[in-house]
Amino acid sequence: MRHLLGIEGLRRADIEALLDRAEAHLQGGPDASHVLRGRVVANLFFEDSTRTRTSFEMAAHALGARVLNWTAAGSSVSKGETLLDTVRNIEATGPVVLVIRHRSSGAPHLVAKHVRCAVVNAGDGTHEHPSQALLDAFTLRRRWGRLDGRTVVIVGDILHSRVARSNLHCLTALGARVVLCGPPTLLPPGLESLGAEVSTSLDAVLPRADAVMCLRVQTERQTENFFPSAREFSRLFGLNAARAERLKPEALVLHPGPMNRGVEIAPAVADGPRSVILEQVAHGVAVRRAILEEVCR
Amino acid sequence: MSSTILFRRGRVIDPRNGVDGVRDVLVRDGRVTDVSEAPLSVNEPDVQVVEAAGKLVLPGFIDLHVHLREPGEEGKETVLTGCMAAVAGGFTGVVAMPNTKPVNDSVLVTEYVKAKAREARLCHVYLAGAITKGLQGEEMAEMGALVSAGCVCITDDGRPVMNAGLMRRALQYAQLFDLPVMVHEEDLTLSGKGVMNEGRTSTRLGLVGIPPSAEVAMVARDLVLLEETKGRLHVAHVSCEGSVRLIREAKRQGLRVTAEAAPHHFTLDDEAVGAYDTHARMNPPLRTRRDVEALREALADGTIDAIATDHAPHGVLEKQVEFDKAWNGVVGLETALGLTLALVREGVLSLQRAVALLTDGPAKAFGLPGGHLAAGAPADIVVVEPNAEWTVDSARFFSRSRNTPFHGRRLTGRVAQTWVSGRLVFEDGHIKEHR
Ligand SMILES: [Zn+2]
Numbered sequence: 001m002r003h004l005l006g007i008e009g010l011r012r013a014d015i016e017a018l019l020d021r022a023e024a025h026l027q028g029g030p031d032a033s034h035v036l037r038g039r040v041v042a043n044l045f046f047e048d049s050t051r052t053r054t055s056f057e058m059a060a061h062a063l064g065a066r067v068l069n070w071t072a073a074g075s076s077v078s079k080g081e082t083l084l085d086t087v088r089n090i091e092a093t094g095p096v097v098l099v100i101r102h103r104s105s106g107a108p109h110l111v112a113k114h115v116r117c118a119v120v121n122a123g124d125g126t127h128e129h130p131s132q133a134l135l136d137a138f139t140l141r142r143r144w145g146r147l148d149g150r151t152v153v154i155v156g157d158i159l160h161s162r163v164a165r166s167n168l169h170c171l172t173a174l175g176a177r178v179v180l181c182g183p184p185t186l187l188p189p190g191l192e193s194l195g196a197e198v199s200t201s202l203d204a205v206l207p208r209a210d211a212v213m214c215l216r217v218q219t220e221r222q223t224e225n226f227f228p229s230a231r232e233f234s235r236l237f238g239l240n241a242a243r244a245e246r247l248k249p250e251a252l253v254l255h256p257g258p259m260n261r262g263v264e265i266a267p268a269v270a271d272g273p274r275s276v277i278l279e280q281v282a283h284g285v286a287v288r289r290a291i292l293e294e295v296c297r
Numbered sequence: 298m299s300s301t302i303l304f305r306r307g308r309v310i311d312p313r314n315g316v317d318g319v320r321d322v323l324v325r326d327g328r329v330t331d332v333s334e335a336p337l338s339v340n341e342p343d344v345q346v347v348e349a350a351g352k353l354v355l356p357g358f359i360d361l362h363v364h365l366r367e368p369g370e371e372g373k374e375t376v377l378t379g380c381m382a383a384v385a386g387g388f389t390g391v392v393a394m395p396n397t398k399p400v401n402d403s404v405l406v407t408e409y410v411k412a413k414a415r416e417a418r419l420c421h422v423y424l425a426g427a428i429t430k431g432l433q434g435e436e437m438a439e440m441g442a443l444v445s446a447g448c449v450c451i452t453d454d455g456r457p458v459m460n461a462g463l464m465r466r467a468l469q470y471a472q473l474f475d476l477p478v479m480v481h482e483e484d485l486t487l488s489g490k491g492v493m494n495e496g497r498t499s500t501r502l503g504l505v506g507i508p509p510s511a512e513v514a515m516v517a518r519d520l521v522l523l524e525e526t527k528g529r530l531h532v533a534h535v536s537c538e539g540s541v542r543l544i545r546e547a548k549r550q551g552l553r554v555t556a557e558a559a560p561h562h563f564t565l566d567d568e569a570v571g572a573y574d575t576h577a578r579m580n581p582p583l584r585t586r587r588d589v590e591a592l593r594e595a596l597a598d599g600t601i602d603a604i605a606t607d608h609a610p611h612g613v614l615e616k617q618v619e620f621d622k623a624w625n626g627v628v629g630l631e632t633a634l635g636l637t638l639a640l641v642r643e644g645v646l647s648l649q650r651a652v653a654l655l656t657d658g659p660a661k662a663f664g665l666p667g668g669h670l671a672a673g674a675p676a677d678i679v680v681v682e683p684n685a686e687w688t689v690d691s692a693r694f695f696s697r698s699r700n701t702p703f704h705g706r707r708l709t710g711r712v713a714q715t716w717v718s719g720r721l722v723f724e725d726g727h728i729k730e731h732r
Contacts, residue, residue: 194500
């Protein structure tokens with residue numbers, strides 16, 4: 001693939017090839033430190049995310065690349081430079097890949113139309129976050145072997161979540177059933193037509209879940225009246241200890257981070273035996289190595 | 298040049314006067330003098346003859362909704378380039394919206410645009426004045442002065458009048474002048490930060506949606522106010538099924554409401570946004586297939602009176618950006634005819650109805666001259682080659698802007714000639730010397 005702009009539209013075989021490659025990296029596989037030797041990977045973060053940026057940076061280093069880290073803070077963007085101008089200036093320095101994180105949905109698509117190098121979407125607005133979905137699927141696949149027939153409940157602010165969208169595409173492509181759960185105000189229309197099952201009751205769907213992914217809830221949404229209070233949200237949609245009790249014994253718990261402990265997930269659950277949250281982080285680098293390798297082929 | 302013109306043997310369609318058939322049309326001194334079934338022989342030495350056999354001879358089109366961008370954003374369009382685009386599209390009259398910089402809320406701006414239009418000398422430019430000063434939605438503009446200066450309607454287009462009390466008074470006060478009040482229907486608390494229609498596509502793309510209720514709720518409010526105050530209401534760029542239903546019912550009740558729909562709304566649905574194509578970003582947004590069908594039905598059954606383009610020129614800088622940062626709007630004057638005739642080919646409209654929506658309907662909605670071809674009517678005439686096929690190439694627009702989602706589309710039906718007050722202003726792809 002030339003770019004990785006999203007999971008939507010990828011075939012199961014494409015996804016599995018990426019996960020297989022990530023597995024090889026995780027196992028220590030053949031030395032890959034020459035793959036991008038001397039080449040430049042540009043990290044363009046128009047929106048802060050230390051975690052994702054660091055993960056891509058480590059992945060690039062592991063492939064022998066040099067990394068250009070660029071952030072919007074204090075750049076010419078704040079002086080009104082357009083996205084395309086910024087990107088063209090950076091492209092002129094000769095990177096082979098642009099890794100882009102941006103507040104606007106579709107920003108990497110716009111960039112991809114106007115540059116010659118590869119573009120990797122590191123999260124665009126409320127659209128997609130493909131590398132996150134791949135590492136989530138990778139984490140589940142390592143535990144389960146395959147995802148076919150499994151049920152994954154994603155709970156919380158679906159409306160504003162790029163993680164939910166990418167995971168929906170990724171997990172269903174791999175044969176899992178995805179249940180998107182949250183208050184009606186945070187469930188946008190048409191989710192069923194994208195292949196999801198939709199529920200407004202976490203309690204109703206929990207017993208069927210093989211894994212539950214809690215999404216970060218932004219408290220600003222409270223002032224926008226998507227829900228009345230963090231407390232009420234937590235009571236209805238938070239994965240607290242009592243709810244976790246009612247999960248299948250072997251069910252897993254995921255969170256893309258950063259967590260609001262005590263809001264969408266209880267500390268005891270986040271740190272408990274079901275949690276694979278730290279594995280997710282650890283798998284991020286291997287998955288991103290696979291992505292960078294793939295788009296540079 | 299001769300001031301006597303004979304359009305010979307064209308198929309004349311004049312919906313207001315019930316004409317559809319091969320006719321000769323005679324024009325003298327800028328007015329239609331005769332429309333005859335029998336061939337006319339004119340024994341004058343300098344009569345100019347237009348052989349129109351196999352072509353349509355139609356009243357000049359009238360567009361109730363264009364943005365000419367002058368004064369203030371001449372880089373996007375000027376009165377001159379806007380008029381060039383108009384006559385190239387078969388429009389002999391356009392109504393210019395007041396959201397210029399400065400806003401047309403005063404005689405000064407009205408006079409300025411009229412002077413520019415006189416200089417351009419291409420088509421009739423009618424002015425819409427603002428409902429409120431500076432389009433701020435707070436204080437009424439001097440409606441009487443605007444009408445005296447020549448404004449044919451008032452509107453805050455681009456924005457709704459959110460204050461219902463003010464809207465009610467505007468509808469009442471406009472009755473002093475029997476003036477239509479044109480409304481851009483959008484409840485801003487419902488549309489919020491939305492950038493496209495709310496639905497499956499906005500969900501998939503992760504873009505903030507605008508629900509149809511943002512429009513329908515305001516149409517409902519204004520129809521309630523209209524019923525109470527009487528007056529005349531014109532609903533701009535109707536985009537969805539709910540609005541159509543309310544307008545249909547209001548007309549049945551006898552309220553003086555008229556409505557327009559834009560070619561992009563009756564042609565495209567929200568999937569045209571594709572991979573974040575900003576040329577498909579407009580306000581109101583492209584809706585669903587079902588809404589498109591409802592608009593088509595409403596065009597056919599008379600619920601919608603006029604096709605208006607909402608011609609909204611923008612430069613590359615406003616469109617080659619992130620979708621949520623792009624400006625709303627599409628240019629429409631040069632593609633309207635082809636897109637309207639597509640509805641005829643698809644069996645949605647009769648040819649007569651399609652012509653009525655471009656001529657008689659808009660003329661009557663605002664009480665404008667023209668829109669028909671009876672003896673005495675201004676000689677605003679379009680000659681159309683109905684079967685000519687062409688491909689939209691935005692690089693060749695006369696408009697100064699290129700923002701269209703229809704670039705590359707095959708269309709059938711092309712303007713061969715445009716005559717304004719008996720003067721040939723456009724022919725075979727060229728603007729005639731306009732000075
Ligand atoms: Zn408008």
